[in-house]
Amino acid sequence: MNWFGFGRKKSKSEAPAPEEAAPEQPAAPAEEAPAPAPVEDTPEPVAGPVQGDALTPVPDPAMAPPAPEVPATPAPVQQASASAKPEGFFKRLASGLSKSSAQLSGVFTRRKLDSEALDELEELLIAADLGAATAAKVIDRLAKDRFDKDVTDTEIRQALADVITETLEPFQAPLDISGPAPQVLLFVGVNGSGKTTTLGKLAVKMTREGASVITAAGDTFRAAAVEQLEVWSKRAGAQFLSRPHGADAAGLAYDAVQEGRRTGADAVLIDTAGRLQNKAELMEELRKILRVIAKIDEAAPHHVVLVLDGTVGSNAISQAEAFMEAAKVTGIVMTKLDGTAKGGALVQVAEKFGLPIHFIGVGEGEDDLQPFIARDFARALAGLDA
Numbered sequence: 529m530n531w532f533g534f535g536r537k538k539s540k541s542e543a544p545a546p547e548e549a550a551p552e553q554p555a556a557p558a559e560e561a562p563a564p565a566p567v568e569d570t571p572e573p574v575a576g577p578v579q580g581d582a583l584t585p586v587p588d589p590a591m592a593p594p595a596p597e598v599p600a601t602p603a604p605v606q607q608a609s610a611s612a613k614p615e616g617f618f619k620r621l622a623s624g625l626s627k628s629s630a631q632l633s634g635v636f637t638r639r640k641l642d643s644e645a646l647d648e649l650e651e652l653l654i655a656a657d658l659g660a661a662t663a664a665k666v667i668d669r670l671a672k673d674r675f676d677k678d679v680t681d682t683e684i685r686q687a688l689a690d691v692i693t694e695t696l697e698p699f700q701a702p703l704d705i706s707g708p709a710p711q712v713l714l715f716v717g718v719n720g721s722g723k724t725t726t727l728g729k730l731a732v733k734m735t736r737e738g739a740s741v742i743t744a745a746g747d748t749f750r751a752a753a754v755e756q757l758e759v760w761s762k763r764a765g766a767q768f769l770s771r772p773h774g775a776d777a778a779g780l781a782y783d784a785v786q787e788g789r790r791t792g793a794d795a796v797l798i799d800t801a802g803r804l805q806n807k808a809e810l811m812e813e814l815r816k817i818l819r820v821i822a823k824i825d826e827a828a829p830h831h832v833v834l835v836l837d838g839t840v841g842s843n844a845i846s847q848a849e850a851f852m853e854a855a856k857v858t859g860i861v862m863t864k865l866d867g868t869a870k871g872g873a874l875v876q877v878a879e880k881f882g883l884p885i886h887f888i889g890v891g892e893g894e895d896d897l898q899p900f901i902a903r904d905f906a907r908a909l910a911g912l913d914a
C-alpha cells in the first residue's frame with residue numbers, strides 16, 4: 529500500500545537527477561520568485577538575546593504542552609529497527625494504544641446494562657477523552673440493542689469500536705503527494721509535539737518508496753531540532769538544508785523550495801519552530817513562510833501538516849485551533865499515542881475539525897509512524913483484536 533500517493537518510484541526521465549535538472553530548470557521567473565531571497569519579507573532580527581527568549585515557555589496554555597521531553601538527537605537507528613520488526617502492524621498499534629485501551633477497561637465490569645451501568649460507562653468514555661458526542665453515540669447504541677440485558681465485555685468493546693470506526697472513517701486519508709513536483713509540505717505544531725520526529729519518519733518512508741526528498745530545518749532557533757533533523761535526513765538519504773542559528777526561517781523555506789525545483793525533487797519537507805517569544809510571533813512567522821513559498825509556487829505549500837501531541841488529550845483541540853487560523857492546515861498527524869491514556873482525543877479532534885488524519889505516532893522509531901486506519905485504531909483503542 530502506498531500511503532503517499534506518489535506512486536511507483538520515478539524513472540530518471542520523470543524525475544531528473546540534480547545534475548541533469550539544474551541547467552534546464554533555473555529558478556522561477558523573476559516576477560514569480562524574486563531572487564536571491566524573499567524581498568518583501570525582510571529577515572527578522574535574530575540578535576543574540578532572542579535565543580533565551582525563544583526558549584521561554586509560551587504563556588498561552590493552548591500553545592504550551594506539558595513539559596515534553598526533547599532530546600538532542602532522535603532515537604538510535606538500531607532501537608527503531610529492532611522495535612519495528614518482530615510485531616505485526618496491528619500488534620504494534622495495539623501495544624502503542626495499550627494505555628488508552630487500559631483506561632477504557634475500567635468500563636467493562638458490570639454485567640447487566642441498566643441505567644446506572646450506562647451512566648457509568650458514559651462517564652468513563654468521557655474521562656478517556658473520547659468526547660461527549662462519541663460517548664453518547666456508544667451509549668445510545670448499547671441502550672437500543674441491549675438495555676437491561678446481560679452484556680459481555682466484548683459486546684461493549686465491539687459497540688465502542690464500531691462507533692469510533694464510523695466516526696473516524698471519513699477522515700482516514702493517505703498523504704497524497706502525487707501532484708506536481710516538488711510537493712511542498714510544511715509541518716506545524718507546538719514545540720515538543722513531535723514535528724521534527726514526524727518529518728524525519730516521513731522522510732524515511734518517502735525515500736523508501738522511491739521519492740527524492742529535501743528536508744529543511746526551519747526551527748532555526750532550537751539547535752537540537754536542527755541536529756535532530758540532520759540525523760533523520762541522513763537516515764532517510766534526503767538532502768538536508770539548514771541555516772545558522774536564529775536565521776530567518778522563511779528564507780530557508782524559500783531556498784528549500786527553489787532547491788526542490790532545481791533538483792527535480794519529489795517532496796520538500798519544511799520543519800517549523802513550535803515556540804518563539806510568543807504566540808503572535810510564531811503565527812506571524814508561519815504566515816511569512818507561507819507568503820514566501822507562494823512566491824515560487826502559488827499552490828505551495830501543498831500540505832500543511834499539523835502535528836498534535838496525543839498526550840495532551842482534549843487540549844489538542846485548543847492547540848489545533850491556534851494553527852488552523854494562521855496556517856490553513858490540510859491534515860493531521862497525532863503523535864505519542866503510545867505514551868498516553870488519552871488516545872481517544874483523536875476522535876474529538878477529528879469531529880471538531882473534520883480534517884484528514886494521515887498518520888499516528890506510536891513510538892519514537894522510524895516505523896512507529898503508522899498510516900491512520902480508522903478501523904484498526906478503533907479496535908486497538910477498544911482493546912479488541914484485529
Ligand SMILES: Nc1nc2c(ncn2[C@@H]2O[C@H](COP(=O)(O)OP(=O)(O)OP(=O)(O)O)[C@@H](O)[C@H]2O)c(=O)[nH]1
Nearest residue numbers: 719720721722723724725753802863864889890891
Ligand atoms: N513515545 C513517542 N515519542 C514521540 C513520538 N513522536 C515524537 N516523539 C518524541 O517527542 C519528543 C519531541 O519530538 P520533536 O520531534 O523534537 O518535537 P518538535 O515538535 O519538533 O519540537 P520543537 O522542535 O521544540 O518544536 C522527542 O523526544 C520525540 O522522540 C511518538 O509517536 N511516540
